[in-house]
Amino acid sequence: MPRFAQLVMGPAGSGKSTYCSTIQQHCEVLNRSVQVVNLDPAAEYFDYPVLADIRELIQVDDVMEDDSLRFGPNGGLIFCMEYFANNFDWLADCLGHMEDDYILFDCPGQIELYTHLPIMKQLVEQLQQWEFHVCGVFLVDSQFMVESFKFVSGVMAALSAMVSLEIPQVNIMTKMDLLNKKAKKEIEKYLDPDMYSLMQDSTETWKSKKFKKLTKAICELVDDYSMVRFLPFDRSDEECINIVLQHIDFSIQYGEDFEVKEPKEQDDNTEDPSASMQFFQGSVAD
Ligand SMILES: Nc1nc2c(ncn2[C@@H]2O[C@H](COP(=O)(O)OP(=O)(O)OP(=O)(O)O)[C@@H](O)[C@H]2O)c(=O)[nH]1
Numbered sequence: 001m002p003r004f005a006q007l008v009m010g011p012a013g014s015g016k017s018t019y020c021s022t023i024q025q026h027c028e029v030l031n032r033s034v035q036v037v038n039l040d041p042a043a044e045y046f047d048y049p050v051l052a053d054i055r056e057l058i059q060v061d062d063v064m065e066d067d068s069l070r071f072g073p074n075g076g077l078i079f080c081m082e083y084f085a086n087n088f089d090w091l092a093d094c095l096g097h098m099e100d101d102y103i104l105f106d107c108p109g110q111i112e113l114y115t116h117l118p119i120m121k122q123l124v125e126q127l128q129q130w131e132f133h134v135c136g137v138f139l140v141d142s143q144f145m146v147e148s149f150k151f152v153s154g155v156m157a158a159l160s161a162m163v164s165l166e167i168p169q170v171n172i173m174t175k176m177d178l179l180n181k182k183a184k185k186e187i188e189k190y191l192d193p194d195m196y197s198l199m200q201d202s203t204e205t206w207k208s209k210k211f212k213k214l215t216k217a218i219c220e221l222v223d224d225y226s227m228v229r230f231l232p233f234d235r236s237d238e239e240c241i242n243i244v245l246q247h248i249d250f251s252i253q254y255g256e257d258f259e260v261k262e263p264k265e266q267d268d269n270t271e272d273p274s275a276s277m278q279f280f281q282g283s284v285a286d
């Protein structure tokens, strides 16, 4: 049986831990087993029950207090993640092997982990060796996406993760519940962006010709290959959570090899038309 995993990534404060807890609760209601692993050695607060917590392996505070290492918070976190990458056996022990594993990995917010350091790639390769189908879930805070140049920077961060990890990736715009109606309408153009027109919106204010040229080249590249798209995530909207989950499940083929359930035996042998519908009920739970 394959196992399934979401690698929940994104800049600091983009809503990764909240996303994990929302999805976990949502799946609990659907009677679907989803577990969460905290991979942030600096995490102070999250409200989901954990299957494993990296802080049991190593903590940033301990690394920072070590006189021989003398790291600050960021260096300390990278050190912890490198230590983790050298100790994947710890994760293997924590995960065990259950039927139908579906695990969310709540990752740290340091963006360098997804752009040029090899740690997350090593984690992905290890998970794949353990038969996990892994989907990258990249979160970006919708509050920062209301202007085109900020949007381009979010797009580039998401692309970096996509290119360096080489796994299916779903990009999500979080905290949509905080937007008012007007801002929601405004942000729609960023969900499935037309990069050419977004660029036109902003070029007036740019003075540097080189900056304009570079941005134009980036926008053309992203647009021509339809590389980045965002799904809105409003944690207060069940339908919205469902759509996000369906996209991710589809990308890792979750539910495709579920066995079709046999119809329940009828006591009186009478033909019930609704029984034929129940025959297919064993596919995807949502
Ligand atoms: N209203 C609202 N607030 C949110 C949402 N997601 C996150 N927040 C808030 O944003 C803040 C940061 O959320 P976290 O889930 O801790 O973000 P994170 O990405 O895990 O942060 P780091 O682990 O520090 O990188 C918290 O105060 C959350 O309550 C959301 O969908 N809606």
Ligand SMILES: [Mg+2]
Pocket: 016, 017, 018, 040, 043, 106
């Ligand atoms: Mg967090």
